[in-house]
Amino acid sequence: MLSDLKTLAEENFCYLTTTGRVSGRSHTIEIWFALNGQTLYMLSGGRDKSDWVKNALHTPAVQVRIDHTTFSGQARLVNDNEEDALARKLVFEKYVRRSSDDLVDWARTSLPVVVDIVE
Numbered sequence: 001m002l003s004d005l006k007t008l009a010e011e012n013f014c015y016l017t018t019t020g021r022v023s024g025r026s027h028t029i030e031i032w033f034a035l036n037g038q039t040l041y042m043l044s045g046g047r048d049k050s051d052w053v054k055n056a057l058h059t060p061a062v063q064v065r066i067d068h069t070t071f072s073g074q075a076r077l078v079n080d081n082e083e084d085a086l087a088r089k090l091v092f093e094k095y096v097r098r099s100s101d102d103l104v105d106w107a108r109t110s111l112p113v114v115v116d117i118v119e
Contacts, residue, residue, distance in 0.1 A: 005117065008066040009035040012098070016042070016115070017063040018055035018075070027055060033066075034090035038117040040064060040073065041087040043110035053113055064115055073115035087112035 014033040017026050029052050034041045044050045048057075056062055056075035064071045078084045092107035 004069050005035055005038065005066075005071070008069060010094075011066050014040065014042075015065040016052060016056075017065070018052055019059040019061070021055050021058035027052065028065075032091060032095055033064075034087075034094045036086065036090055040115040040117060041090055042113045042115070043088065043091050043107065044113055045106055045110050047109075047111040053111065056113065056115075062115055064117070071117045072119075073117045075113060075115050078112040078114055083114075084112055087114065 012032075013030045015028050016031055017028040019025070020027050031042050031052075044053050046053070048054070057077070060075045062073050062075045064073055078087055088107050088110075091112075092103055096103050
């Protein structure tokens, strides 16, 4: 199934399902993403105030659906400057040509969140 990741890299959105830190119920959001191998990067414009980020940090086991394929993963925050720069670059470069919005500030100020895809 991990071999499917490469073919899904250019999809417009992924669907991230987290477990509610208060309710315990599943919550799914549609979000932009970029892939680098088995690592999925997202940027949170609301930084760590976003519910999905709070949920993912509370319970890192998440599900990611891209097109019709669902993967399990472990969510985490970026933990070094090199990966931070990579996450911002990959997501920005994927969407800058797809969006009419100015994404420069968004890419610079958002919080990079990672999902390490597992089998």
